[in-house]
Amino acid sequence: xxxxxxxxxxxxxxxxxxxxxxxxxxxxxxxxxxxxxxxxxxxxxxxxxxxxxxxxxxxxxxxxxxxxxxxxxxxxxxxxxxxxxxxxxxxxxxxxxxxxxxxxxxxxxxxxxxxxxxxxxxxxxxxxxxxxxxxxxxxxxxxxxxxxxxxxxxxxxxxxxxxxxxxxxxxxxxxxxxxxxxxxxxxxxxxxxxxxxxxxxxxxxxxxxx
Ligand SMILES: Cc1cc2c(cc1C)N(C[C@H](O)[C@H](O)[C@H](O)COP(=O)(O)O)c1[nH]c(=O)[nH]c(=O)c1N2
Numbered sequence: 001x002x003x004x005x006x007x008x009x010x011x012x013x014x015x016x017x018x019x020x021x022x023x024x025x026x027x028x029x030x031x032x033x034x035x036x037x038x039x040x041x042x043x044x045x046x047x048x049x050x051x052x053x054x055x056x057x058x059x060x061x062x063x064x065x066x067x068x069x070x071x072x073x074x075x076x077x078x079x080x081x082x083x084x085x086x087x088x089x090x091x092x093x094x095x096x097x098x099x100x101x102x103x104x105x106x107x108x109x110x111x112x113x114x115x116x117x118x119x120x121x122x123x124x125x126x127x128x129x130x131x132x133x134x135x136x137x138x139x140x141x142x143x144x145x146x147x148x149x150x151x152x153x154x155x156x157x158x159x160x161x162x163x164x165x166x167x168x169x170x171x172x173x174x175x176x177x178x179x180x181x182x183x184x185x186x187x188x189x190x191x192x193x194x195x196x197x198x199x200x201x202x203x204x205x206x207x208x209x210x
């Protein structure tokens with residue numbers, strides 16, 4: 001049996017505190033096999049009915065990456081136009097992806113058409129397929145930080161465009177585009193908090209007791 005002691009728990013807590021969404025990457029390449037290793041860890045995650053619906057696309061092709069950057073620019077400009085006044089001015093200053101610097105690009109999809117798991121747990125909540133993929137991304141996020149590697153989730157993208165650009169099966173639903181690389185800085189506070197976009201609230205703010 002494996003036991004985890006207090007010292008491990010303390011370190012684990014530090015891992016949660018120091019995990020960040022990273023948008024500013026150093027140019028150093030990732031070690032050989034780093035992304036494959038992160039994917040292997042992600043595959044240990046829980047999934048509804050053991051359906052393992054996560055699908056990963058490692059994006060190395062320059063033209064494909066360029067198409068993703070272009071789509072981000074379009075979607076980010078659209079997003080900016082939805083704000084006005086001070087909020088728009090503040091949005092315009094935010095750095096919301098490290099697509100152009102990150103040495104690693106990884107797209108993540110949920111396979112809605114797979115029979116793996118035989119539908120267990122999904123009859124009343126088909127969205128548990130997507131939830132399972134998000135659980136895997138979270139595991140990868142933490143595993144990356146444990147290796148000193150930063151991960152940034154980019155959702156300011158058009159899912160249909162991602163589908164076309166990455167040429168994946170119709171049954172795959174776009175979940176995330178991840179930038180992976182060594183962070184320029186380490187911080188224990190979210191960048192959006194530092195930029196005064198939003199602040200973290202205590203757990204009490206989100207907890208009901210019945
Ligand atoms: C589903 C989803 C989607 C996105 C994000 C996260 C998640 C969970 N985040 C990162 C997000 O802004 C960040 O997690 C919070 O600001 C909290 O910061 P830390 O992750 O604690 O550093 C994010 N960040 C960003 O700069 N561009 C983006 O498109 C997105 N999209």
